[in-house]
Amino acid sequence: MGRLIDENGLRVDGRRVNELRPIKIEVGVLKNADGSASIELGKNKIVAAVYGPKEVHPKHMARPDRSILRCRYHMSPFSTETRKSPAPSRREIEISKVIREALEPALILEDYPRTAIDVYIEVLQADGGSRVAGITAAATALADAGINMRDLVTGCAAGKVDGQIVLDLNDIEDKEGEVDMPIAVMLNLNQVTLFQLEGILTPEEFKRAFEMALEGCKKIYQIQREALIKKYFGSAEPIQVE
Amino acid sequence: MVNIKRKYVIPGDLICEGNYSPLANVMKIGNRFYSTRVGMAEISREGVKVIPLSGIYIPRVDDIVIGKIIDYSAFAWEVDINSCFSAYLPAQSVFGKDFSPAKDSLVKKFDIGDLIVGKIVAFDRTRDPLLSVSGPGLGKVSKGEIIRIAPSKVPRLIGKKGSMIKAIENYTKCKLNIGQNGLIIATGPPEGILLAIKAIRLIEEEAHIADLTKKVQKLLEEGGSVGKVDR
Numbered sequence: 218m219g220r221l222i223d224e225n226g227l228r229v230d231g232r233r234v235n236e237l238r239p240i241k242i243e244v245g246v247l248k249n250a251d252g253s254a255s256i257e258l259g260k261n262k263i264v265a266a267v268y269g270p271k272e273v274h275p276k277h278m279a280r281p282d283r284s285i286l287r288c289r290y291h292m293s294p295f296s297t298e299t300r301k302s303p304a305p306s307r308r309e310i311e312i313s314k315v316i317r318e319a320l321e322p323a324l325i326l327e328d329y330p331r332t333a334i335d336v337y338i339e340v341l342q343a344d345g346g347s348r349v350a351g352i353t354a355a356a357t358a359l360a361d362a363g364i365n366m367r368d369l370v371t372g373c374a375a376g377k378v379d380g381q382i383v384l385d386l387n388d389i390e391d392k393e394g395e396v397d398m399p400i401a402v403m404l405n406l407n408q409v410t411l412f413q414l415e416g417i418l419t420p421e422e423f424k425r426a427f428e429m430a431l432e433g434c435k436k437i438y439q440i441q442r443e444a445l446i447k448k449y450f451g452s453a454e455p456i457q458v459e
Numbered sequence: 460m461v462n463i464k465r466k467y468v469i470p471g472d473l474i475c476e477g478n479y480s481p482l483a484n485v486m487k488i489g490n491r492f493y494s495t496r497v498g499m500a501e502i503s504r505e506g507v508k509v510i511p512l513s514g515i516y517i518p519r520v521d522d523i524v525i526g527k528i529i530d531y532s533a534f535a536w537e538v539d540i541n542s543c544f545s546a547y548l549p550a551q552s553v554f555g556k557d558f559s560p561a562k563d564s565l566v567k568k569f570d571i572g573d574l575i576v577g578k579i580v581a582f583d584r585t586r587d588p589l590l591s592v593s594g595p596g597l598g599k600v601s602k603g604e605i606i607r608i609a610p611s612k613v614p615r616l617i618g619k620k621g622s623m624i625k626a627i628e629n630y631t632k633c634k635l636n637i638g639q640n641g642l643i644i645a646t647g648p649p650e651g652i653l654l655a656i657k658a659i660r661l662i663e664e665e666a667h668i669a670d671l672t673k674k675v676q677k678l679l680e681e682g683g684s685v686g687k688v689d690r
Binding site for chain 2 (some may be wrong): 332365
């Protein structure tokens with residue numbers, strides 16, 4: 218005990234328990250993608266690209282009534298401390314699936330029948346919480362691509378480290394800590410699209426962790442929103458035109 | 460123009476509450492209207508809509524589009540119209556009722572790689588859009604410079620009742636043939652085309668700005684320095 222949170226209540230990287238890592242989102246970083254966004258969350262560096270809606274290949278995968286969403290979460294070989302094999306691992310395949318399911322409720326796929334929307338999430342540098350950062354970047358890229366969406370999706374993790382509930386776990390806390398709980402939400406619609414929990418929490422702890430993660434999402438949403446507004450309307454604040 | 464309220468929105472933004480009719484790119488939950496796109500929301504007497512600032516081209520009936528022949532069979536051409544659906548141009552609509560696949564060869568009219576101006580005659584998203592090239596101004600493109608812009612910015616390029624495009628055409632002495640799918644064919648004197656491209660790029664970059672017509676007019680009046688050609 219006391220390894221990851223010191224006597225002053227500061228974490229390994231000097232944050233308080235309810236503090237997020239520095240975050241930066243940029244929209245439209247890739248010229249050839251229909252929509253793109255990059256996110257830096259602490260030491261995480263992630264690029265998301267969206268292509269589509271486009272024709273489906275192989276053709277038998279197409280749905281006559283809606284578009285299909287395909288997601289690929291991938292970690293670059295140089296993204297981790299020791300080289301990672303570039304082949305998709307079991308973990309990446311699973312994360313691709315949960316990210317797809319986290320983004321699907323936000324998209325109005327019925328508007329684009331017989332097409333496919335491809336989302337590529339490339340982790341260039343990993344530092345814990347990359348799936349939620351990836352979801353945030355992918356949702357921003359989808360909005361940039363101009364695909365009809367019910368809401369933006371924002372992801373954030375909370376967890377338990379040294380017996381304390383903390384927000385936005387980094388790599389060390391993720392590995393050494395007791396609990397990791399990534400969530401993704403659609404804030405305007407008040408709906409949860411991703412919920413994972415690894416470890417054990419008491420009902421009270423769970424409630425605190427969930428509320429903390431939700432608060433984190435709200436802060437990230439503001440940055441996500443500003444990034445989109447900055448690209449499309451030039452200024453950081455929305456201008457009201459009468 | 461009676462009392463139109465405008466607002467910049469991103470997906471999920473609440474546009475307004477009340478008894479309006481949803482027009483385009485909005486989602487209605489109860490009596491609340493949410494945007495589904497990044498763009499400019501407009502609240503008017505007719506209803507609520509969002510004019511998107513991004514996105515690919517989705518065909519609509521009666522749209523004039525500029526397309527490229529990518530394939531043909533014995534009965535029809537397949538046309539790339541810069542969308543997620545490729546258009547279908549039946550040979551019968553070009554050769555006439557007495558078209559016979561044994562007698563008439565499709566390459567005589569349009570070959571692969573040819574550019575055409577067509578009109579969408581039918582599209583309901585369940586099947587590929589149907590194209591027609593019969594009508595004034597439609598058919599094969601024989602000359603001109605092709606310019607590509609984001610399809611979402613085409614309405615801005617045309618302007619209110621065609622004001623913007625008229626201004627560009629008058630100043631540059633060019634004829635601009637605009638496809639709703641974001642392809643433009645410019646014909647006229649070379650310096651005019653260069654100036655038109657400059658004006659089009661300005662519109663594309665600053666599509667969200669009010670009073671854009673004035674800014675474009677200023678650019679056209681100054682004319683002068685000719686920028687690089689993009690293809």
